[in-house]
Amino acid sequence: MDYKKTLNLPQTDFPMKANLAQREPEQLTAWQQANLYRKIRRLSAGRPPFILHDGPPYANGHIHIGTAMNKILKDFIVRSRQMAGFDAVYVPGWDCHGLPIEHNVDKELGPKKLSMSQADVRRQCRVYAERFIDVQRDEFKRLGVTGEWENPYLTMAYPYEATIARECFKFAVDGSLFRSKKPIHWCCSCQTALAEAEIEYADESSPSIFVKFPMIDDLGQLAPALAGRPVSMVIWTTTPWTLPANLAVALHPDFTYAAVDTGAEVLIVAEDLVDGCMEKFQVADYRIIARLAAADLEHKHCRHPLYQRPSLIILGTHVTLEAGTGCVHTAPGHGREDYEVGLTYGLDSFSPVDDQGRFTDEVPDLAGQMVFDANAGIIARLRENGALLASEKIRHSYPHCWRCKKPVIFRATPQWFISMDRTGLRQKSLTAIDTVTWIPAWGRERIYGMIENRPDWCVSRQRAWGVPIAVFYCAHCERVLTDAAAMETVYRQFEAQGADVWFEKSTAELLPPGTVCPECGGTEFIKETDILDVWFDSGVSHAAVLEARDDLVWPADLYLEGSDQHRGWFHSSLLTAVGTRGQAPYKAVLTHGFVVDAEGKKMSKSLGNVVAPAEVIRRFGAEVLRLWVSAADYREDVRISENILKQLSDAYRRIRNTCRFMLGNLYDFDPAKDAVDRERMPEIDRFALHRLQELVAKCRRAYERYEFHTIHHALHNYCVVDLSSFYLDVLKDRLYTTAPADPARRSAQTTMALILDALTRLMAPVLCFTAEEIWRYMPGADRPESVHMATLPEPDPAWEDRSLAERWNFFLEVRGEVTRALEIARAEKRIGHGLDAGVTIYAANETHRRLAPFADQMSTLLIVSAATLVEAATPQDAFKAEAIAELGVRVETAPGQKCARCWVRDPAVGSDPVHPDICPRCLAALAAIGAGENDH
RNA sequence: GGGCCUGUAGCUCAGCUUGGUCAGAGCGCACGCCUGAUAAGCGUGAGGUCGAUGGUUCAAAUCCAUCCAGGCCCA
Numbered sequence A: 001m002d003y004k005k006t007l008n009l010p011q012t013d014f015p016m017k018a019n020l021a022q023r024e025p026e027q028l029t030a031w032q033q034a035n036l037y038r039k040i041r042r043l044s045a046g047r048p049p050f051i052l053h054d055g056p057p058y059a060n061g062h063i064h065i066g067t068a069m070n071k072i073l074k075d076f077i078v079r080s081r082q083m084a085g086f087d088a089v090y091v092p093g094w095d096c097h098g099l100p101i102e103h104n105v106d107k108e109l110g111p112k113k114l115s116m117s118q119a120d121v122r123r124q125c126r127v128y129a130e131r132f133i134d135v136q137r138d139e140f141k142r143l144g145v146t147g148e149w150e151n152p153y154l155t156m157a158y159p160y161e162a163t164i165a166r167e168c169f170k171f172a173v174d175g176s177l178f179r180s181k182k183p184i185h186w187c188c189s190c191q192t193a194l195a196e197a198e199i200e201y202a203d204e205s206s207p208s209i210f211v212k213f214p215m216i217d218d219l220g221q222l223a224p225a226l227a228g229r230p231v232s233m234v235i236w237t238t239t240p241w242t243l244p245a246n247l248a249v250a251l252h253p254d255f256t257y258a259a260v261d262t263g264a265e266v267l268i269v270a271e272d273l274v275d276g277c278m279e280k281f282q283v284a285d286y287r288i289i290a291r292l293a294a295a296d297l298e299h300k301h302c303r304h305p306l307y308q309r310p311s312l313i314i315l316g317t318h319v320t321l322e323a324g325t326g327c328v329h330t331a332p333g334h335g336r337e338d339y340e341v342g343l344t345y346g347l348d349s350f351s352p353v354d355d356q357g358r359f360t361d362e363v364p365d366l367a368g369q370m371v372f373d374a375n376a377g378i379i380a381r382l383r384e385n386g387a388l389l390a391s392e393k394i395r396h397s398y399p400h401c402w403r404c405k406k407p408v409i410f411r412a413t414p415q416w417f418i419s420m421d422r423t424g425l426r427q428k429s430l431t432a433i434d435t436v437t438w439i440p441a442w443g444r445e446r447i448y449g450m451i452e453n454r455p456d457w458c459v460s461r462q463r464a465w466g467v468p469i470a471v472f473y474c475a476h477c478e479r480v481l482t483d484a485a486a487m488e489t490v491y492r493q494f495e496a497q498g499a500d501v502w503f504e505k506s507t508a509e510l511l512p513p514g515t516v517c518p519e520c521g522g523t524e525f526i527k528e529t530d531i532l533d534v535w536f537d538s539g540v541s542h543a544a545v546l547e548a549r550d551d552l553v554w555p556a557d558l559y560l561e562g563s564d565q566h567r568g569w570f571h572s573s574l575l576t577a578v579g580t581r582g583q584a585p586y587k588a589v590l591t592h593g594f595v596v597d598a599e600g601k602k603m604s605k606s607l608g609n610v611v612a613p614a615e616v617i618r619r620f621g622a623e624v625l626r627l628w629v630s631a632a633d634y635r636e637d638v639r640i641s642e643n644i645l646k647q648l649s650d651a652y653r654r655i656r657n658t659c660r661f662m663l664g665n666l667y668d669f670d671p672a673k674d675a676v677d678r679e680r681m682p683e684i685d686r687f688a689l690h691r692l693q694e695l696v697a698k699c700r701r702a703y704e705r706y707e708f709h710t711i712h713h714a715l716h717n718y719c720v721v722d723l724s725s726f727y728l729d730v731l732k733d734r735l736y737t738t739a740p741a742d743p744a745r746r747s748a749q750t751t752m753a754l755i756l757d758a759l760t761r762l763m764a765p766v767l768c769f770t771a772e773e774i775w776r777y778m779p780g781a782d783r784p785e786s787v788h789m790a791t792l793p794e795p796d797p798a799w800e801d802r803s804l805a806e807r808w809n810f811f812l813e814v815r816g817e818v819t820r821a822l823e824i825a826r827a828e829k830r831i832g833h834g835l836d837a838g839v840t841i842y843a844a845n846e847t848h849r850r851l852a853p854f855a856d857q858m859s860t861l862l863i864v865s866a867a868t869l870v871e872a873a874t875p876q877d878a879f880k881a882e883a884i885a886e887l888g889v890r891v892e893t894a895p896g897q898k899c900a901r902c903w904v905r906d907p908a909v910g911s912d913p914v915h916p917d918i919c920p921r922c923l924a925a926l927a928a929i930g931a932g933e934n935d936h
Numbered sequence B: 001g002g003g004c005c006u007g008u009a010g011c012u013c014a015g016c017u018u019g020g021u022c023a024g025a026g027c028g029c030a031c032g033c034c035u036g037a038u039a040a041g042c043g044u045g046a047g048g049u050c051g052a053u054g055g056u057u058c059a060a061a062u063c064c065a066u067c068c069a070g071g072c073c074c075a
Helices: A020-034 A036-043 A065-083 A099-115 A118-142 A158-173 A240-245 A271-280 A336-344 A371-385 A425-433 A442-453 A484-497 A500-504 A534-539 A541-546 A569-581 A613-620 A622-631 A642-664 A683-704 A708-737 A743-763 A768-777 A802-827 A845-862 A920-929
Strands: A177-187 A192-194 A199-214 A231-237 A248-251 A256-261 A266-270 A287-293 A301-303 A310-315 A327-330 A388-401 A409-418 A437-439 A472-474 A525-527 A558-562 A588-592 A837-843 A866-871 A887-893
Touching: A020 A036, A020 A118, A020 A613, A020 A622, A020 A768, A065 A118, A065 A558, A065 A588, A065 A613, A065 A622, A099 A118, A118 A500, A118 A613, A158 A177, A158 A484, A158 A534, A158 A541, A158 A569, A177 A336, A199 A240, A199 A371, A231 A240, A231 A327, A240 A371, A248 A336, A256 A271, A266 A271, A266 A327, A271 A287, A327 A336, A371 A388, A425 A442, A425 A569, A437 A442, A442 A569, A484 A500, A534 A569, A541 A569, A558 A569, A613 A622, A613 A642, A622 A642, A622 A708, A622 A768, A642 A708, A642 A743, A642 A768, A683 A708, A683 A743, A683 A802, A708 A743, A708 A845, A708 A920, A743 A768, A802 A837, A802 A845, A802 A887, A837 A845, A845 A866
Parallel strands: A231 A266, A248 A310, A437 A588, A558 A588, A837 A866
Antiparallel strands: A177 A192, A177 A409, A199 A231, A199 A301, A199 A388, A248 A327, A256 A266, A256 A287, A301 A310, A472 A525, A837 A887
């Protein structure tokens, strides 16, 4: 007889092979058709909100692996908070304005751009951004990320643009917004400001000159040897044309400066550079007559080499010994570092150069000359004055305009700033930082240091694609118009027609008639045409999104971005919120690291180690990508490689198969009718469920703390260690060989159903596709239609039993010793399958006492045919346990014949005349099934 | 050059706060078993001087210093 047909072997259509790349899109479509997202929203009405506010990615190009990780992490949080009982609305956003898009549009337009108005160019930029929002939206959805994809926020949406303008105006009203000159890259040929990204570096030949700045103050007090001597600071520069704008000479605070007597005069240079300089100046005979600390020279004055005006000696850490003299010519209007250091000494950003690069009337002797052309004349004048110590040519890397390829200059132009200190923004922000939970905690130090030290926020850009700094200033008194009612009429127009109206309409058309300057009574106003830094755009998302939408709350519960955003979005959001509302816009800020390659190196095209999310999805599925995100401790940098993805595929298959096995054994189980009460369950089932509670508790805690890698390891370990290699393995005999409705079998099924239910819910935020797939196959009807409408399991105290767990954990240790003994017998070819074996377990004293309760189920639990517990010392020839005292194992071939049905060896096999090849246990099962009697 | 952070088996992670059974887990690998989870399942085993070097201590993966490698942000 074929007894196999009388067994309850697993049956399921749940596929072993996931075929993720193909099936995931089908699942996404099914969710969409079922309107799952809306159902979840309706289901959550009235629940407490949990708002993760999305930091907007830039609407340009395809998503990369880092963006994918960021969005997947957000999805874990949104889904797990949703399933934890919150109403977790997630509104994704896009950052739409800014230079990269404007550049790409420029490239696409080519020469056509020249004939287009700014408004036309802006329209093209808008179309471009829309295109990539669609691309990225599809890519994000493909990752399984849920949210308001049909209703995202866009920084270029008209109401959003109006909010940007209004928030900016608030800074104008409270006096934080001011204009000041600051040096920027400027192309004299294109007559335009250039961003760093628009600069190309190329080798250029420049003058290299060493110039004396005679001391005005006498240094006799610092060094008697200098009293009454002609003393000069010596500077080096490669841009002689900036000398007319010189206001200071900078020294490094830590360097020592040498006063070098060359006979006729005394020159001051950094001590370490004396010999090199003297060689350059062709001074053979010299000696150091004094050494001066930089700090002692600070605030002294020397004289400008061309004009009768002083130049201040200042200190700055940007000074180096790599070239020159260690004394740096400082023109705050013509250099970035010069400007920064100038600010701390209150120096003016003097920049007597016009839009075309010609000197202005502020330099009468050079007025009208192009700066580069002026170099020769300036050098000649210096030589005449006796101020020139050396002059040569050098080739060095110099910035050029990306468009016209001509060399660019640094030139101070009027820019708009938000002051960090006029209204106490810095201090208020620092205070606000400590009301926020920073995860990891060092995030607090990082942003605190940045806010503490940052300069005023330069918010103006001389570009086309952005939101204007929508303010007017009085043509008469130059003050910013702060008439809120008048300005509100402008912002209403933004709301209705977009910020484009600012560029399309005249001042008179924008402002209500009769608008008067409250300061001076003037009636003429000038419209500012600079646009805002895009960091301001995204920085006010808390106002444009959190405050504006009824289903969101201010402040957000959480912001989550890469650690670079301490300088970026966390930073700009903090400043705009504190400046206008006095509080941080977030309760907590979570940061993740960057995705790096197998060696921990950053990804770059040149290294060829870039991993594209689309490629990972195609080969492994989004689910494996999600598993990768869940497995890593994202607070540090996260590695990705072929090997790592392979490993996660294996882990995925293990989890999937474990669930599939349980599904296969639940094919005839109806929880409503067949479930078994705890009181009637065998201990091992109760132990499995106790362990499940521990798993649930651990995962809930980890979700709470956003520690997803803990969940991944716990889930995987539970599937492998608790289920697959122990509980489910032991269960097979009970599930397969007993009668279908045998209470023991029903108990096993009850246990598996409970485990599977909890497991599926626990994995749902991470493995959103697979959890849903399992959910559809699970037995029972009393369940939400989607796992994503369900809640996370909670640890159920009814299933907890610590003393039982303690007993069983000890038994598991013993089991480990027995498998070791079995392995030895297997290696000696005495047994093959474990069911070939009969074991005798020798235990004494305490060990025996703890093992005794397991005596009569030992063979089942060890999956051997016979197991006898003997209270005795371990005989010499038996296996002696190492880790457990007074425990030994003897392995022999089990007595009797192998039952043809259950494969367990039993001396009683053969005793039944009708079924001579099966055991009494199987006979009873056959009787219960009602099968067998008429089958042969 | 500065600020913040990281460095435990081939891989992903525990352990480090509160120094002394703390050198662990799973995967992978090797070998074996099974063929009633089968492009599955079970078992056993090998693998790390805890980035390096100094120091503190009776004792350091765990505390301190320096260095090396790497990341983010500035310059």
